[in-house]
Amino acid sequence: MHIPDRIFSKALKLKPLSADELMLLYRFAPTNELMFTANQLRQMYVRGKGVSWQIDRNVNITNVCISGCKFCSFHCKPHETQKSYTTTFDEYIDKIEELKKLDGNQLLLQGGLHPDYGLQFYVNLFSELKKYYPDIKLHALGPPEIAHIAQKEQKSFTEILEKLIEAGLDSLPGAGAEILCDRIRKQISPAKPDAQTWLDVMHEAHKLNLPTSATMVFGHIETLEERIEHLIKIRNLQYKKPRNAYGFLAFICWPVQLCGTKLGEQIGNKITTAEDYIRTVAISRIALTNIKNIQASWLTTGKNIAQIALHSGANDMGSIMIEENVVAATGTVNTLDADGIQQAICEAGFTPWRRNQKYQRE
Ligand code: SF4
Structure with a gap:
């Protein structure tokens, strides 16, 4: 099908394309x-040949989760005491010391929706970590956890975020977005907060000038139209952020890993093709006229495909991801150390x- 030139020129003038225009490109553009x-x-x-990367490490606060998302092999139920864990403070110390040896300065703290962990648990954790390591940045939790804590405490998202920021939260990852469409969420993660809740938490975070990122996990039961709906919701929310607030600093999409x-x-171990991933990175760059950084996801797609993504609109290679457990729980294991990630960027011609966490030079 012929794509009218006006759509490409509208995109290249940085004008937001409509859902119909994006669909035309997504379906039919070579x-x-x-x-x-x-x-x-x-x-x-982002002009030139530079591609950013980062050193941080994942720590999973706990694997106990009451959400039970159908695509998640990482969590366990509260009664599964043989498998469940909560990271102890001594373990945090060991992991941070390892991170410091690798010259890293950020923890990505994620976990499940633990039925017993409320605001005080996270306030204590963040304050203790900051007391011992004031220079370590905490990129922690995500909208589902914030909504879970708010519900448990019967407080607003703003109150919860304010207390967590005061305790040491430096930025909020875009975890738990999957596809921001309730038809999908009801089927794959019915106990998780709905799409509007995810957006509402992020909007409050933007109003508090907390740096955030946006994500999309695709390749399961969603349609192409729903992927576009997701991108437009992200774009619209970014337009609502207060002037000069950080808002979404980056967008990261990756194909779901369904093995196990x-x-x-239920639906078979669908594998997203490299072409689908590359087209999705490209359409994300085209749709998201108000987000500067687009990340290539080497963790799920592997180094070679991530290198192609750098030629498809992505300008960031993410982090070396020390101790990633959630994707690894599905059997997908790709690793890159600091030398490896830089070499991968160079091999791709960049x-x-x-x-750092704010996409500024270290
Ligand atoms: S994806 Fe997150 S919220 Fe869903 S079950 Fe796993 S740990 Fe829980």
Whole structure:
């Protein structure tokens, strides 16, 4: 099908494309044209050959979760005491010391929706970590956890976020977005907060000027239209952020990993093709006219496909992800150390530069 030139030129003028225009591109534009347009846009947001990367480490606060998302092999139920854990403070110390040896300065703290952990638990954890390591940045929790704590405490999202920021929360990952469409959420993660709740938590975080990121996990039961709906919701929310607030600093999408999950048993172990991933990165760059950084996800797709994503609108290679457990629980294991990630960026024809949590030079 012929794609009218006016759609490409509208995109290249940084004008937000409508859902219909994006669908036309997503369905029918040849992959090389999508990549070319996304790459042109990348050069408008982030000029030159630089590709950013970061050193941080994952720590899972707990694997106990009452949500039971069907695509998740990581969590266990509160009664599964043989499998369940909560990271102890001594373990945090060991993990932070390891991180410091690798010259890293950020913890990505994620876990499940633990039925017993309320605001005080997280306030104590963040304050203690900051007391011992004031320079370590805490990129922690996500909208589902914030909504869970707010419900447990009967407090507003703002009150919860304010207390967590006071205790040491430095930024909020875009975890738990999956696809921001309730038809999907009801089927794959029925106990998780709905799409509007995810957006509402993020909006409150933006009003408090807390840096955040946005994500999309795709390749399961969603339609292409629902992926576009997701991108437009993210874009619209970013337009609502207060002037000069950080808002969404980056967008990261990755294909779901279904091996060994309940959802995989139900719908089969669908594998997203490399082409689908690359087209999705490109369409994300084209759709998200107000988000500067687009990340290539080497963790789920592997180094080679992530390198192609750098030619399809992505300008960031993410982190070396020391101790990633959630994706690894599905059997997907890709690893890159600091030398490896920089080499991967160079091999793709770019120049690596190390960033901090706010996408600034270290
Ligand atoms: S994805 Fe997160 S919220 Fe869902 S079951 Fe796993 S740990 Fe719980």
